[in-house]
Amino acid sequence: MALPQLRPSQVGGSTRTWRATGTAASLVLAAASWGCAAVPHEYSPVVWPGLVPWRAEGGSNLAALLVVLATAVLLYAWWALRDRLDTARAVRVTTAWWGAPLVLSAPLFSRDVWSYAAQGLLLHTGGDPYTQGVRGLPSPWVESVARTWLDTPAPYGPVFLDLARAVAALSGGHLLLALLLLRLLAVAAVAVLVLAVPALAARLGAGPAAAARAGWLGALAPLGLTHLVSGAHNDALMAAGLVLAALLAADRRWLGALVVVALAAAVKAPAAVAVPFLALLWAAAPGRSTAAVVGRTVAGSLAAAAVFALVSLASGLGFGWVRALSTPGLASTWLSVPTAWGTVAGWVASAAGGDGAAVADRATALLRLIAYGVLAVLLVVLFVQALHHRDDRAAVLRRAGWAVLAVALLSGSFYPWYLLWALPLLAAALAPGDPGRDTRRDTGREAAGRRTGTGLALLAAALSVAVLPGGYSLAYSTTSVGAPLMVLLSLVLLALVARTAARHVRSRVR
Template sequence: MPGSPRPRLRRGEPGRAPAARARYAGLAGAVLLAVAGYLGGALPSAPLGATPATIWQGRNGPLVTGVWLVGTALLVGAWWSLRRGAPSTGWAYRTAGLWALPLLVTAPMGSRDVYSYACQGWAYAHGVDPYATGVAEAGCPWLDSVAPIWRDTPAPYGPTFVLLAALAAVAGGGLTGTIVLLRLFALAGTLLAALCLPGLARAAGVPTRRAAWLLLACPLVGVHLLAGAHNDAVMLGLLLLGLLVLVRLPGRPGALLVAGVLLGLAVAVKATAVVVLPFAALTAVHGRYTVRGMLRDGAWLAAGVLAALVGGSLLSGLGPGWIGGLSRSGDSAQWTSPPTAVGFVIDYAGALAGRDPDAVPVARAVALALLALLVVVLWWRAWTTLRGLGDVRQRVARLAAGRPRVTLRAAGLALAATVVLAPVFHPWYATWPLALLAVTAARTTWFVLPSAVACFLTLPDGTNLARFTKAPGALAMTALVLTLVIVLTVTLTRRRRAARAPAPTP
């Protein structure tokens, strides 16, 4: 009504004008990225040699690089500006969809993995075991589009995704049709994740407008999961749906079986999802947290997971061969992986002393052992916290979100540890923890900032900038690791001293 006062904004809610500026700045960035994709994306015809072709060697190289960097800066800046939450959940969904439109109709960008998917699906569809041989030996007709480093390696993905890739290769009728279908699968996974976000956020007591914005509007989702058609989108969609079923229907055998099947399918797309399973078992418990209760409800969940894994292996006829393919996923060595960077620096120091320590495999092995320990610690902390909460049904209403927030946040931290300690890091890996931390974390900068930085690590043709900054990047990453270790050690020491200090007398 004329003369009526405007409604006051809630704390942390952006104004309409800043939000509108962010929306259209991000749209401009997405359009520029789409143009860069058309001019110099990961096109099938791009020349590939012994090493990945660099975009600046091609036609209009400086123009494409400039457009890509400006578009990335606009998109990342717009996403960052509303990191505390969009004006509303609907606004976040509409804006994320608006940004995704130009990225869905451009060429593949950021990597050439989608061509590996296509060839692995083609190989399986033509009777070749993709877990026993590389796509070069299989005789894939689209081999020239696959990055050279992955032409002779077996598929590291589970049977569920191999079946999807084979379906795309058969129904697509050619490389273009196959890529379109693989992108549609990625879109379906992203939409499935989008449907699950509000329910998970509400269960964990986090604003849905913030959770939806942090995940769906993240440039890594639009550029890599959608435009790049990465199978991580399918994994995340199945993972979030399985967790939502557990949150909504804990303790019901039928629901636990369904949730287990969904989580098992996620693992059978990409094995990374296995890290979430111990925390999903905690989410499945209904009533008080006892060993008996967890075994009772966890057994139904485990049965569903095993049914999905065994069923996929039998349906594909490939058996458990995909597990062996995981060992080749670390063939790429880049400083963006902290343990790999530390190994590089040790090798550099050894070279100065006239020795060759070959420290990268050792550093990676130590990191994986540390990851296993961290997962156990996170699970144990979640377990003890949940036992302290008791039966939520007998508590006050403010504890209603206690259980899902504890378990989902612990799962997100476990995925974050997996990304940090894995032998290889690619930018789209950051979407794994982002999906769960977006619906559980109270503070966001510590995981939003690395995701924003990761957006600048690749160029549209798939060139990874880490390959051109090996020594300085390794030194910088190692320095960052040492700094974080020192800060964490000091913080824990202070907390222990504070806990042991006697209480002041009145």
């Protein structure tokens, strides 16, 4: 698989040792979280008495230090296991050991789960989360919601809000029970990922060891465990739906695939981007003409859209959430490419004696529109490439993963867990390129794939420590360094894309 290929001798210790090390780190994370994570005010003085003496308004510094250290240990244990987990079962066992303690943790690195609970309660009590915020909700649950989201409509699909409504009804007004129920939904999604990612890699041609390493990156990564299990993000449901739909499409079971991907899109909208790629994965067959493949792909995509529409209407919520899709952008950082460019434009205007803040706002708004245009073009290019390589199912799925990741990066906001939208798909799609079973076939294409996997793994590791335990993003306090860095990085990527396109054009001309 296209992942780091260091020899086991380069990192000491056995699989059992590193699994135990990661489990211990996860236990520390779970225990320390109640002293520094996003704990509602009504519970903070009593839930973990041993840390209360050090707990200030923002939480315990000691607990926060323990969380940071434990996250670092978990990351190191994960990295050490990359070549040792050689079966899908080993990945499942390790994920279970590392994830179990986090089921009982306070929500780490984000307060979003409290917003989910309040929005579910709002819907349960007759409100409309698509037209109003939760501030006026007559419940102490409102006190747990981050101030940024008190007056904003919910940007989530009707399937997820119906689930949140059911959670609110079953919780009987107990907020911690609502947290546990929402987290169990996320845990179920992670279970799907840990089963489906290696299975999908195997369907695409990966051997057992490469399929296991796909699970190592796509399901076991600490970024996923902390944000999907502890943080209980609904992104887990979307990511699991995408991988499961891809698995069904790879088996040419399109009826199941279109239902699952439509449900994933009705949790969070970015899943819809993968629909034509998954339809192509199902439609392409050896000997089938391009026109026939395109026709089947269009028909499959329209069928998925019809299922999505029926689900939305059946929920009673309709499509009001489309108006709220810009809500996450209200708290954007330099991790969003257009926001970084807008920020730098404001600095340039300020240096020239202009109103930097006003210029930054206008430039960011304009650059977001431009980014959406670039995204539209990029999605078309990726689909055309996928169509050209339709006989290579891994290549089709890789384009689907890049398309979903492009949506995350070019939108008005980017949060660390957004990488998890595409990471499981890319992990499975990169697995068949593994040259490990026969190093003599180590072509330039395979080497590039390994570098890509290494980059994804490093990015996942870096994003694991990009947010403080209580949910404060370090991107807010690193803009002076991060914005220019993002601008430079996007320029480099643009140059690489242009060079690749030019090389492709020259090869076609010849």
